[in-house]
Amino acid sequence: MNITLSNEALEWFKNEMLIEKGSHVRFFAKYGGSSAVQEGFSLGVAKDEPVEPAAETEKSGIYFFVEESDVWYFDGHDLHVAYDKKLEGPEYEYKKS
Template structure:
């Protein structure tokens, strides 16, 4: 399992979330919504320090991670993060 961040998504994180070098972005399973992997759960994203990361990706000294407790959500899929050009929002896809 890995995290793949597109160039457009990196720009989005820097501009929309005002993410700076040295900060951490946490992807986590949250109750509510739905995804292609699970009904009643969707992916959340926030800036916070990791506690027990199982998957990490770093670019431009910005750290993206998934905690061990949320591995179940991804069901052994890689997380691909991109941006919807019309809506200017993050999109997520999951690939084995």
Template structure:
């Protein structure tokens, strides 16, 4: 699994979530909602500067974005691209099938 953070998404995380160099952002699966690849589950995002057993990480503009081992089930078989959605003034997520799952 790979995580890609666009420049626009990075700006949103810095401006709206207040992250800065040395911080971390965790993506996770949560109950209720819907994604393009999951029904009954949606993606969650939270500031978490201390990754617990990350299965993947990526750094962008000094911030580490990651998924930990407890949420592997949610992302298995997909890469995640995080972009900025101006209409909703927040992140949007694209799941791209990979050959790992």
């Protein structure tokens, strides 16, 4: 699986989550909500250190990752993170690998 992030989304994470160079951001499955890939689950985001990363990408010295234990949530999809100007926050798109 791959993770891609737009420059605008990167800026949102830096400003809203106070992420700086050398930080790690984890995408994970959380119970509740909904998503395009798993009913009854949604995507969570947190500052966290990787333990067993299954996918990782670096952008401007910031690392974004998914742990091995959360790969099931993505169901064979890559994660594309963009910025939604209307919602003023990240927009997550799942594309089959």
